[in-house]
Amino acid sequence: MPVEHSGHQGGPCGKRVGEEGWRLGWSVPGMARREEQAEGDNHLSLAGNERRPALVASLGTLGLWLQDMADSAQAQKLVYLVTGGCGFLGEHVVRMLLQQEPRLRELRIFDLHLGPWLEELKTGPVQVTAIQGDVTQAHEVAAAVAGAHVVIHTAGLVDVFGKASPETIHEVNVQGTKNVIEACVQTGTQFLVYTSSMEVVGPNIKGHPFYRGNEDTPYEAVHRHPYPSSKARAEQLVLEANGRKVRGGLPLVTCALRPTGIYGEGHQIMRDIYYQGLRLGGRLFRAIPASVEHGRVYVGNVAWMHVLVARELQQRPALMGGQVYFCYDKSPYKSYEDFNMEFLGPCGLRLVGTRPLLPYWLLMLLAALNALLQWLLRPLLLYAPLLNPYTLAMANTTFTVSTNKAQRHFGYEPLFSWEESRTRTIRWMQAMDSSAQ
Numbered sequence: 001m002p003v004e005h006s007g008h009q010g011g012p013c014g015k016r017v018g019e020e021g022w023r024l025g026w027s028v029p030g031m032a033r034r035e036e037q038a039e040g041d042n043h044l045s046l047a048g049n050e051r052r053p054a055l056v057a058s059l060g061t062l063g064l065w066l067q068d069m070a071d072s073a074q075a076q077k078l079v080y081l082v083t084g085g086c087g088f089l090g091e092h093v094v095r096m097l098l099q100q101e102p103r104l105r106e107l108r109i110f111d112l113h114l115g116p117w118l119e120e121l122k123t124g125p126v127q128v129t130a131i132q133g134d135v136t137q138a139h140e141v142a143a144a145v146a147g148a149h150v151v152i153h154t155a156g157l158v159d160v161f162g163k164a165s166p167e168t169i170h171e172v173n174v175q176g177t178k179n180v181i182e183a184c185v186q187t188g189t190q191f192l193v194y195t196s197s198m199e200v201v202g203p204n205i206k207g208h209p210f211y212r213g214n215e216d217t218p219y220e221a222v223h224r225h226p227y228p229s230s231k232a233r234a235e236q237l238v239l240e241a242n243g244r245k246v247r248g249g250l251p252l253v254t255c256a257l258r259p260t261g262i263y264g265e266g267h268q269i270m271r272d273i274y275y276q277g278l279r280l281g282g283r284l285f286r287a288i289p290a291s292v293e294h295g296r297v298y299v300g301n302v303a304w305m306h307v308l309v310a311r312e313l314q315q316r317p318a319l320m321g322g323q324v325y326f327c328y329d330k331s332p333y334k335s336y337e338d339f340n341m342e343f344l345g346p347c348g349l350r351l352v353g354t355r356p357l358l359p360y361w362l363l364m365l366l367a368a369l370n371a372l373l374q375w376l377l378r379p380l381l382l383y384a385p386l387l388n389p390y391t392l393a394m395a396n397t398t399f400t401v402s403t404n405k406a407q408r409h410f411g412y413e414p415l416f417s418w419e420e421s422r423t424r425t426i427r428w429m430q431a432m433d434s435s436a437q
């Protein structure tokens with residue numbers, strides 16, 4: 001069924017966080033690394049001093065303390081920049097970096113729209129610098145990049161609903177990425193991680209299935225839609241830039257991460273579908289056969305992969321430079337709608353029908369009608385429903401990933417199990433529900 005889509009995916013984070021009274025969970029399972037490390041160090045110095053006379057003990061303590069200071073000055077030396085750091089994925093990357101990157105000295109967050117939640121990060125031990133800027137403006141990007149050791153470029157215009165013009169999508173996704181690359185080269189930043197997308201591969205316009213494929217699976221990638229075309233071009237630019245000499249003469253090391261459909265706390269489309277279901281009396285009507293698999297990955301695991309890849313790129317530039325990695329975890333293979341029901345079900349929604357209620361040709365007709373209406377109404381208003389020929393093809397074509405390349409190259413294991421990912425997402429949706437009442 002065509003469901004209306006009220007906002008773009010992500011959107012200004014100020015609005016998002018303020019509206020729901022929602023905050024991302026701060027803790028990560030089994031991994032309070034900074035705290036553990038600090039505690040461990042304290043135990044070490046106390047145990048050492050216990051057996052010494054008082055003066056020696058205090059000198060020893062002073063020595064250890066000075067050593068600690070020197071170590072931590074040495075350890076906390078890296079400056080990271082996250083573009084799009086206030087987006088759905090970007091916010092998770094930012095929080096994950098603060099939790100999981102002990103060598104961080106400064107974290108710069110660059111976004112068109114800055115969110116008020118950034119304020120709460122400024123009280124921590126890492127210097128958090130919020131930069132309101134536009135990736136299409138080369139000088140703004142260069143100023144933000146200057147002095148950063150690592151750039152994680154997640155900023156992008158995610159629009160498959162016809163809200164933005166193809167030119168704007170190209171400007172943000174391609175020219176914005178060119179600006180990031182050039183800024184790295186000019187200012188001497190050596191490591192660049194790019195958030196690409198499964199869409200650079202497919203599904204293609206011919207509707208060929210990609211069934212549990214990996215980074216080396218042959219597939220005819222043909223794009224017509226501006227979003228996948230722009231992501232594919234940007235990814236190509238990032239990979240081609242690997243090895244270019246940056247200011248100072250060192251080589252630029254780049255790689256690209258390709259998430260499948262991301263879900264989790266803050267996912268705008270999930271929220272739109274939820275509210276649509278509520279408007280339909282708690283029901284959604286199956287549109288896609290249950291047999292069509294659509295790849296999904298939890299946002300916390302995608303964020304973790306970004307943090308890990310950024311870290312390991314510095315250790316293994318020869319292996320990882322110029323590589324692409326699909327983002328994956330233990331989320332089950334299901335159709336787009338059945339997967340959503342994992343979260344919408346516990347929130348009281350029901351998916352009606354074991355088979356699609358409407359025949360596919362009728363859905364195609366509705367999708368085409370929506371596209372026509374969008375075009376006709378454009379001078380008057382923006383009509384951007386979820387269902388259009390492109391999104392229908394996306395949802396109706398099997399595209400799933402099965403790979404261990406990230407594990408082989410940089411030791412990636414999902415940080416969140418499927419159960420944890422599911423629970424966190426449901427909790428977020430329920431909190432959203434109660435704050436809406």
Ligand SMILES: NC(=O)C1=CN([C@@H]2O[C@H](COP(=O)(O)OP(=O)(O)OC[C@H]3O[C@@H](n4cnc5c(N)ncnc54)[C@H](O)[C@@H]3O)[C@@H](O)[C@H]2O)C=CC1
Binds near residue numbers: 113154
């Ligand atoms: N959401 C998904 O399922 C998937 C997303 N991706 C990619 O992940 C990245 C993040 O996507 P989401 O978090 O879902 O989108 P989002 O829309 O929530 O986040 C994008 C962020 O980029 C910022 N941004 C947009 N234009 C900008 C500009 N001109 N200058 C500076 N900042 C700008 C936005 O303000 C926003 O905060 C994108 O590059 C997207 O292509 C890849 C695969 C799947």
Ligand SMILES: CC(C)CCC[C@@H](C)[C@H]1CC[C@H]2[C@@H]3[C@H](O)CC4=CC(=O)CC[C@]4(C)[C@H]3CC[C@]12C
Binds near residue numbers: 001003158260391
């Ligand atoms: C009513 C329809 C039959 C169902 C519409 C569902 C669609 C809105 C979504 C189905 C597949 C989604 C896309 C997919 O997960 C891959 C993506 C990767 C990205 O890089 C950006 C987001 C997206 C294009 C995602 C967008 C929504 C769907 C098209």
